[in-house]
Amino acid sequence: MATLPLQDEFNVYESAAARFEAAARKLGLEEGLYRFLKYPAKEITVYIPVMLDSGHLEVFIGYRVHHSIVRGPGKGGIRFAPNVTLDEVRALASWMTWKCAVANIPFGGAKGGVICDPTKLSRGELERITRRYTAELIEWFGPERDVPAPDLGTNEQTMAWIMDTYSMHVRHTTTAVVTGKPIDLGGSQGRQEATGRGVMISCDRALARFRMQRLSTRVIIQGFGNVGSMAAKLLHHAGYKIVGVADIHGALYNENGFDVPELIDWVYGQHKVLSEFPAGGAKMTANEILFQPAEIVIPAAVENQITSENAHRLQTRILCEGANGPCTAMADEIVDRKGIFVIPDILANAGGVTVSYFEWVQDRQGFFWSEKEVNERLKDVIEHSFEEVVRYSETHGVNNRVAAYMLAIDRVAFALKERGIYA
Secondary structure (H helix, E strand, O other): OOOOOOOOOOOHHHHHHHHHHHHHHHHOOOHHHHHHHHOOOEEEEEEEEEEOOOOOEEEEEEEEEEEEOOOOOEEEEEEEEOOOOHHHHHHHHHHHHHHHHHOOOOOEEEEEEEEOOHHHOOHHHHHHHHHHHHHHOOOOOEOOOEEEEEOOOOOHHHHHHHHHHHHHHHOOOOHHHOOOOOHHHOOOOOOOOHHHHHHHHHHHHHHHHHOOOHHHOEEEEEOOOHHHHHHHHHHHHHOOEEEEEEEOOEEEEOOOOOOHHHHHHHHHHOOOOHHHOOOOOEEEOOOHHHHOOOOEEEEOOOOOOEOOOOHHHOOOOEEEOOOOOOEOHHHHHHHHHOOOEEEOHHHHOOHHHHHHHHHHHHHHHOOOOOHHHHHHHHHHHHHHHHHHHHHHHHHHOOOHHHHHHHHHHHHHHHHHHHHOOOO
């Protein structure tokens, strides 16, 4: 698919741009709309002075990028990590635009980040970074403007601090300014499991398409954070055989499958290293696990795991992208040639933003749904989106990734043409 030359295969913004261009060409998108949708609408850099516990004043750099607000408020997470870059945030913001459009929910795309290492900061230091970051961006945040959510290095507590800081500035409690909050502060039932559940629903639809059975389907999951562990838990409960697991420290492969509840208790209950799990199998690196034999491989860790150098080693029928950008654009053609059925990230991991949308709706109406209602509505959205992408793929003779981008770009471009350009 992505035959466009990239200066840097591992630059996620270049990968995102290459995929956008390939889909835009297939759509025959007119030049003006192409330019409008390719570039972010707004990029904000803030410098965050924070007094550390040691008494030392440190200045952290933060970003917020609005890629598009054509279909609704900006929506996207905030990540705290030492390797955050503006290019990464740009790419993630654009992916949020397309992800929301694929799921057909009324949000645009945004993303944020702060360059810091949360593992080396105290709770008080993290709170001060979060509150000052929020204060610097107060005029851009809001239920009708930009609605952040948790991401790498942030969690529901971070969202509670953002919600409180915003509420103090506007002088009234505004729960809908963020999603991924604690339940008691307006969070939604089912939010924690949402991305993993969306992955499972996508896998179910792929199995139905190929007339495969859960019990005879081996699954490898790279990443054991919220997305990976929840996907593992739900897939295991549904009858899939989880034969490979990995986290940042290493991986295990066991042809007989893992007892996932025991594994989750080992990692999260006992706080022990995944690769030391006593009922484990063959040890290997977190990247190596992706290339072991299984019917489904789920990269649910970080970007750029499958590249032009290793994509030929994949031994799977279905690649379900739980993470954002786990395949580089230069790997796409290789994966395609191997006949692997790809469930692209902007579809596979859309469960999180879908339930974030549900949370925003519940906050705004002041009426909350049961977990059963949330899960049923999520299932409807993901299944419908899956079928639309596959139909687009068949109609236009393209792979699923190009189809997902085409569907998303078409929806955003249509909304833009209907609105017109304000001048």
